[in-house]
Amino acid sequence: MQQKLWAVLFGGVLAAAAGLFVVAPFIEGWWLPKNLCSFGPEVDHLFYLILAFTGFFYLLTEGIMVYAMWKYVARPGEKSAYTHGSHKLEMLWTVVPALILLFIAFAQVSAWSDIKYQSRMPAPDQVFELTARQFEWRFRYPTAEQNALMLKGWEKGKETDEAAAWQREPHADDIHLVNEVHTWKGPDKDHPTRVRFYLKSRDVIHSFFLPNMRIKQDALPGKVIPVWFDSGFADGNCHYDEKANTWVVDPDKVSQSELACAELCGWGHYKMRGIVYVHENKADYEKWLAHASAEEHRTKP
C-alpha cells in the first residue's frame, strides 16, 4: 500500500543516520579529533558512555515508531482505537531516563573536577597569559627565567604568589604573540608538559577551545580564569625553518593542533583561529622563546 511508503521513507532516513555513526569512526576526519592530552581519555569515555545510552534509546524509540507506522497503517474504512494512555508506561519512560541522567551526572563529576577545579590542578611546567579579543588570541609568555621563578614551590591546587603577581603586573621582558600557542613535548608519557594559563577577555565572551586537548573554557570579560591542559600524547609537530627564520608546523600535523573560538563573539568569530606548536623538547622551546624575545626587542631593520 502506498501509505506504507512513509514508513519506508522514515525508516530509511533514520537508518541512514544511524549508519553514519557506524561508518564515521572509519573515515578520516569524521570521528573525534586525535587526542593529545592526558585527561582526554576521560572526556572521550564520557562521550562514548552517553553515545551508548542515546544510541540505544534512539534505536529503540525510532524502531518502535517505524514499526508502528508500518503495521498500524491507516486502512480505508478502519476506525481508530482510542486509549487513555498507560500510567505505568508514562512512569516508566520518565523514571528510567531520570535515573540515567542522575547516573551520568555522577559519572562525569570526576572528569569535570580533574579538568576544571582549581583545587585539583596539578603543578604546571609552563605558565602564560592569554587574552581573547575580537578576533584573535593575544598571548603573553614569560621568559624562561621568569617561568622557572613562577613554578618554584608550586603546590598542587594552588598558585605561587610570583605567578599571581606576574599575571597582575606584566613584565617588560614578556613576549607577546598573536594566535600561537607554544608548548613542548614532555620527556615521556608519564611526564607530560603541563600548561596552566590565565584566560582573559578584552571585550566580549569568547571561548578557548583546543579540540585536540579536549579543553574548552569560556573567556569572560572581567574575569581571569585559570585553565590547564597537557601534551601527554602529543608528538612534536614543529621545527625550525632556516629559510623562513622561524618555527613552522609540519604540514601533516596542522590539523592536530588547532585553537578555535567556541563562543559566538561577532562577525569574525569564524576566523578566530590559532595554532598549537608542540616543540620537540624543552630546549627547542626555549630556543624559540629566545628567538621570539629577540624579535620583540629588535632595534635594527
Added chain:
Amino acid sequence: MMAGLTKKTAVRAGAAFPLVLLGLLTLPGCGDSYPKDLNYPPRTDPIVIELPKVQPTYLDAPGQLAHWIDSIPEKGGRLIDPTAGVEKVQLAKVEEHLSKSRFDLSDEEVHELGLASKPEKDSAQEALEARRDSLKKRIETITATMKGVAPKLSAVLKDRFGTPAAPKVGVDDADAFGLDTTTLAEGSKLYRRHCLHCHGLTGDGRGPTGPWVNPHPRDYRQGQFKFTSTTMSAGGFTSGSRKARREDLLRTLKQGIEGTSMPSFALLDEQNELRPLISYVIHLSMRGQVELSVLNDILGREGDPDADVEELADKKLKAIWNAGWKPSFSAAHAIEVGTVPSYTGKTLGQLSPDEKVQLDESIKRGFQQFTTGTASCRSCHNDFGRANDYRYDEWGTISRPANLTAGLYRGGRRPLDLYYRIHSGINGAGMTAFSGALRPEDIWDIVNFLEAMPYKNMLPPDVKAQVYGKGKD
C-alpha cells in the same frame, strides 16, 4: 493532505532533492574570484580636501560613516563631491532659509550653508541669494563635467588597472615589484575572501562591516599609510610621496593592529597568500589615488572641466609610481637607525649592571625630551597619553594621540617600530616626523623611555613619580 504519498510523488521528490542541493552551488559566493564582468565602480563618496578647524568631541555613531563625512562642511571643512551631493544638500538648506525668510543666521548655520562669513542682517537675503546662485552653478558645473569625465575616467582606469577579477597595474616595471597580473589575480581572490567585507571592493574602507567598526578600516585610495619605515616626505594625497614598504604591510598583516578591528593574518602562508595580498592592496591604493587625484584636479577650485582625462590620469599614475611607490620600496629610502646603544633592545635579564645604569640615564633623558625637550611629545600626548582628545585624521575620521602608558602600539611594539614612528611620524594621523629635530641618540632615548613607561617598576624613581605619582605636573 499528507495522506497519500503516491509513488509518482515520491519519485519526483527523490529526484528533485539532489537537484535542489546542486542548485545551491550556483549561488554567488561560491568560487573564489570576483565575477569576470564586474567592474570597479566609480567613486561617489566625497573627497576630504580640508578638515574642520574645530576638534571633534565625539566619535561617529556606528554605521554613520557616510553621514559623518558628509557633515564635514557644516563643521568648517571642505569636500569635493563628484555627485554634487554636498552642494545639493546645502542648496536645499539655503532655499529653505530663503523661503521661510530666516535671515538671522547662527555661526553653525553659516557653516552649514557654506557661506564665507556671517552676513549682516540686512544683507543676509542678498548673501543667501548669491549663495543659492553660486551653488546652482556649481551643481550644474559638476554634473556637466562629470557627465563628460566619468565615462572617460572609468575607461582609462579600466585600461590601466583592470577589473577586480583581472587586476593589473599599468606601469612598465610593475612585474619587477610583484605587481604582475598573476600575483594580482591571486591577491584579488584572497582579498575577496579575507578583506573585502571591511576594506570594500575598491579599498575604500566602506565594505559592509567597515562603517560599523571604529577605528574604521583603512581607505587605501588616499595613498597614505600610517605605519611606514621610509624616509620619504609624508604630505597629503596631492603631494605626499611616503608609501608603505612591503615589509610594513607584511608586519600589519602578520600582527594585526592591536586596539582596532584589524586582526592578525599570521596563519596565512607568507609566500602564497600574504605576498599576493600585499600586491593587491598596493594596486588598490594606486588605482584609488589616481582616481582621487584626477577628480580633485578637475573638480577642484581651479578645476578644468575640459581637461584631457587620459593624459591627466597617466600623469598622475607616473607621479604616484615614480615619486611615491618605487622610491618607497627602495632600500635607499629605508629609515636608518644610527648606532643602537648597547643597553637598548635587551631584556632586563640580559643587561649588565653598568648597562642598567646607562639605561636609567637614557630613560631620564627620554623623559626630559618627552616633557620639556625639543620633541615636546607632551604637547599632544597629554598626561603621557592618558588625557587625550579626539582629532580629525586626514581621512576625515577620528584619531587620537596614543596613550603611551598602555603598552598598546598599533604600529608594532618593537623598539624598532617605535623608532620608525618617532623618526618619520604617522602619515595621515598627525604624528609629526622628528627626524629633522632629533638626533638618532635622542630618538633612542625616547624609545627607551617609551618601552619602560608601561612598566612602572622599570622607571627610575623620580620619573616614576612624575608619570604615575600623585603630584605629577
